[in-house]
Amino acid sequence: MKLNQPILFTLMICSLVFWGSAKASNVTMELKGYPSQDPSDKAQILVALAKQHEHAEGVPRNYKRAIELYCGAAKLGHQEALYSLGWMYANGRGVRRSDSIAVQLFVMAAEQGHTHANMMISYLDTSQEPALPECLKSIADDNTTDFSEKPYFDLVRELAPQYNLDPNLVMAIITVESAFNVQAVSHKNARGLMQLIPATAERFEVKNIFDAEDNIKGGMAYLRWLLAFFKGDVALAVAAYNAGEGAVEKHRGIPPYTETRNYVKKIQTLYAKPTHPYEPSIVRRHAIVALSSYK
Numbered sequence: 001m002k003l004n005q006p007i008l009f010t011l012m013i014c015s016l017v018f019w020g021s022a023k024a025s026n027v028t029m030e031l032k033g034y035p036s037q038d039p040s041d042k043a044q045i046l047v048a049l050a051k052q053h054e055h056a057e058g059v060p061r062n063y064k065r066a067i068e069l070y071c072g073a074a075k076l077g078h079q080e081a082l083y084s085l086g087w088m089y090a091n092g093r094g095v096r097r098s099d100s101i102a103v104q105l106f107v108m109a110a111e112q113g114h115t116h117a118n119m120m121i122s123y124l125d126t127s128q129e130p131a132l133p134e135c136l137k138s139i140a141d142d143n144t145t146d147f148s149e150k151p152y153f154d155l156v157r158e159l160a161p162q163y164n165l166d167p168n169l170v171m172a173i174i175t176v177e178s179a180f181n182v183q184a185v186s187h188k189n190a191r192g193l194m195q196l197i198p199a200t201a202e203r204f205e206v207k208n209i210f211d212a213e214d215n216i217k218g219g220m221a222y223l224r225w226l227l228a229f230f231k232g233d234v235a236l237a238v239a240a241y242n243a244g245e246g247a248v249e250k251h252r253g254i255p256p257y258t259e260t261r262n263y264v265k266k267i268q269t270l271y272a273k274p275t276h277p278y279e280p281s282i283v284r285r286h287a288i289v290a291l292s293s294y295k
Contacts, residue, residue: 042073043073043081047070047073050065050066050084051066053066054084054088054093063094066088071136074108074135074136078112079114082117083109083116086103086117089101089102090106099125101130102120103125104275106118107121107274145168145270145271147171147172152193155212159213164224164278165227170220172270173223174193174216176267180193182210182212182215183210191210192210192215193212193215194222196209196219200222204222222241226238226241227276228283229287232278233274233275235254235264235268239260242263242264243257243260
């Protein structure tokens with residue numbers, strides 16, 4: 001039996017649709033076994049399925065579903081998911097276009113080693129305060145440590161609003177810096193709860209470096225300044241708190257010092273939010289590395 005061209009074309013289309021649906025179904029079936037899988041395996045499956053929905057590869061195009069799947073993989077730290085989600089926000093693909101969200105997602109992808117993320121940042125407006133999409137905001141909130149029972153929490157909570165700081169970030173720094181030892185002195189002569197070196201203490205008008213309130217005020221003033229300098233990028237600000245802002249600018253990102261890298265990881269374990277509100281008016285210029293060429 002010889003089929004005419006219209007019927008043959010219709011059969012071919014139906015076959016392709018069936019193949020694509022089966023492929024998507026297979027991916028979904030794979031996800032059912034996730035509890036016994038490595039998180040990276042689940043993330044790869046989520047990204048593969050998201051790309052199908054984004055690009056209509058064998059399934060109807062569905063940007064909303066693609067975003068949900070990319071978000072799921074992004075929560076697992078998958079760099080391609082962060083990058084692809086950033087691309088959708090940068091181009092308004094299924095969502096309202098947002099440079100502030102796209103930049104933050106590209107920064108996070110760059111942190112994970114994505115090779116094209118920094119290039120994408122250069123095409124966007126980085127003057128806006130970075131933000132996370134709603135689907136990822138819960139990551140930072142869920143992974144923030146409860147410090148309410150720790151020493152000095154009440155004092156930090158009282159002082160933090162004066163410096164527009166999240167008390168939990170300050171508490172994370174105190175935890176890593178001094179473990180709440182008000183008399184702590186490091187091998188670099190950093191002193192007190194927030195481990196201020198004498199020069200920093202003088203810079204921010206700390207009169208008694210071993211007085212808990214005075215030390216915390218000085219540390220908060222410095223942290224507020226660093227957040228403004230690095231446009232709210234928490235990783236860069238805390239890296240600078242440890243190694244100095246000059247070292248962060250010199251290396252165009254977190255310096256390759258074992259101590260500093262471990263320090264940043266410890267802070268991120270206690271305080272997972274990647275960005276923090278900042279006051280641009282308190283610095284004369286912003287760091288050239290902030291949200292532009294962060295590696």
